[in-house]
Amino acid sequence: MISIYDTEGIEKLRARNAVQPHRLKLFRTALFKNAQGRDKALASLPEAARDEFSRTIDFHSLELVERHDSEIDGASKLIFQTSDHHLIESVILRPKTGRTSLCISSQVGCACYCSFCATGKMGFTRNLTSAEILDQVLQASQIVKSEGRSIRNVVFMGMGEPLLNLEHLFESLEFLRAAPFFNYAGSRLMVSTVGIPHAMEHFSSVFPEVQLALSLHSARQDVREKLMPQARTYTLELLRESLLTASLNGKVMIEYLMLSGVNDGEADFRALEHYLRDIPVHINIIPFNEYAGCSLRGTPKAEMKVFSDRLKTAGFQTTLRYSLGADIAAACGQLVQHKK
Numbered sequence: 001m002i003s004i005y006d007t008e009g010i011e012k013l014r015a016r017n018a019v020q021p022h023r024l025k026l027f028r029t030a031l032f033k034n035a036q037g038r039d040k041a042l043a044s045l046p047e048a049a050r051d052e053f054s055r056t057i058d059f060h061s062l063e064l065v066e067r068h069d070s071e072i073d074g075a076s077k078l079i080f081q082t083s084d085h086h087l088i089e090s091v092i093l094r095p096k097t098g099r100t101s102l103c104i105s106s107q108v109g110c111a112c113y114c115s116f117c118a119t120g121k122m123g124f125t126r127n128l129t130s131a132e133i134l135d136q137v138l139q140a141s142q143i144v145k146s147e148g149r150s151i152r153n154v155v156f157m158g159m160g161e162p163l164l165n166l167e168h169l170f171e172s173l174e175f176l177r178a179a180p181f182f183n184y185a186g187s188r189l190m191v192s193t194v195g196i197p198h199a200m201e202h203f204s205s206v207f208p209e210v211q212l213a214l215s216l217h218s219a220r221q222d223v224r225e226k227l228m229p230q231a232r233t234y235t236l237e238l239l240r241e242s243l244l245t246a247s248l249n250g251k252v253m254i255e256y257l258m259l260s261g262v263n264d265g266e267a268d269f270r271a272l273e274h275y276l277r278d279i280p281v282h283i284n285i286i287p288f289n290e291y292a293g294c295s296l297r298g299t300p301k302a303e304m305k306v307f308s309d310r311l312k313t314a315g316f317q318t319t320l321r322y323s324l325g326a327d328i329a330a331a332c333g334q335l336v337q338h339k340k
């Protein structure tokens with residue numbers, strides 16, 4: 001079998017079946033950009049080629065094994081199984097604005113062990129391949145297509161640290177951006193990281209138009225180390241240099257999860273204001289979604305608003321985010337590697 005993302009293999013298949021290049025382009029547009037599904041994509045090929053394309057191409061590297069739809073908002077959690085029987089999760093977000101987004105995973109589990117994150121508690125199993133990363137987008141696109149929607153934004157904010165899977169992240173971003181494939185503008189794609197300075201700089205130089213989000217969560221070194229063990233190696237000082245480099249491409253998203261009594265006090269506000277001063281950023285203030293087995297608590301909504309308003313007054317572009325999918329454990333930090 002040839003993977004649908006094996007461009008050389010597909011090219012040989014095309015030549016062997018005497019399919020004109022423009023028919024292959026139509027096939028790819030139907031499959032990826034228009035999310036019309038395998039059968040409709042095959043129908044865009046000459047009849048004589050359909051059978052061999054159908055038998056030879058492996059269209060999906062993941063099997064959708066469960067789907068949970070939120071009863072309180074427009075989120076759907078998709079649980080996929082890999083061919084070696086690991087489970088990973090993606091989340092479709094349908095906010096009231098109508099702009100459908102997809103949050104995808106880049107690894108099975110995660111090696112970063114952030115204390116607030118359910119995925120981090122599961123440990124690391126392996127990197128996802130680019131075909132597994134892309135199949136999350138393909139299958140989710142087909143689901144929302146049947147609702148008359150399309151996925152507007154794809155964010156690498158699910159399970160795993162994408163910058164620790166650089167090779168497959170880069171490959172998948174190439175396919176997400178390429179015109180005969182998913183054809184996303186870079187501004188519709190976002191990669192979120194805990195902050196790995198050399199990888200941030202590499203990423204920013206290769207994909208300057210793709211948005212970068214940094215999970216900062218504290219501008220105090222001691223607090224950040226407690227929340228994110230990676231911060232011991234990649235200190236705030238090192239990170240600031242990379243942040244400045246990345247921001248040359250445009251504003252960097254700063255993710256700030258608000259944790260009661262941990263990072264929401266006066267000293268935390270002042271440290272954040274000082275740390276980000278003169279860097280072009282957009283700060284997202286995020287509520288913490290509590291889950292069983294985690295002793296951390298979220299900051300009350302009213303206090304989050306005060307924190308957010310103070311940042312705005314201090315001159316920072318700031319959004320107080322709400323979180324979708326909390327009732328189906330699909331909100332930020334709630335994705336876990338289920339065991340079968």
Ligand code: SF4
Binds near residue numbers: 113158
């Ligand atoms: S927050 Fe992200 S980087 Fe940290 S443990 Fe969870 S998945 Fe890994």
